[in-house]
Amino acid sequence: MSLPETFPPGVYTPAAGTYVCxxxxxxxxxxxxxxxxxxxxxxxxxxxxxxxxxNGSPAAEPTARDS
Ligand SMILES: [Zn+2]
Known part of the structure; x- marks a missing residue:
């Protein structure tokens, strides 16, 4: 439901994390x-x-299974 927020260069980052242009x-x-x-x-x-x-990288899929 929540779209990614967008920020122009030169404004303060609201939080730590990864940003993409x-x-x-x-x-x-x-x-x-x-x-x-x-x-x-x-x-x-x-x-x-x-x-x-x-946060939708297919490689970051948790596969912690105890078999
Ligand atoms: Zn770019």
């Missing part, structure tokens, strides 16, 4: 503390906003 290359930026500034986009990036990365 909205260009086709999906550049990622990780911050481990809240209260930092979102960085400018890297060279060649055509994005306009950073957004919180959706």
């Amino acid at each position: 909205d260009c086709a290359s999906a550049h990622q930026w990780h911050i481990d503390l809240a209260g930092h500034l979102f960085p400018p986009f890297p060279a060649g990036c055509t994005g306009h906003t950073w957004q919180t990365a959706v």
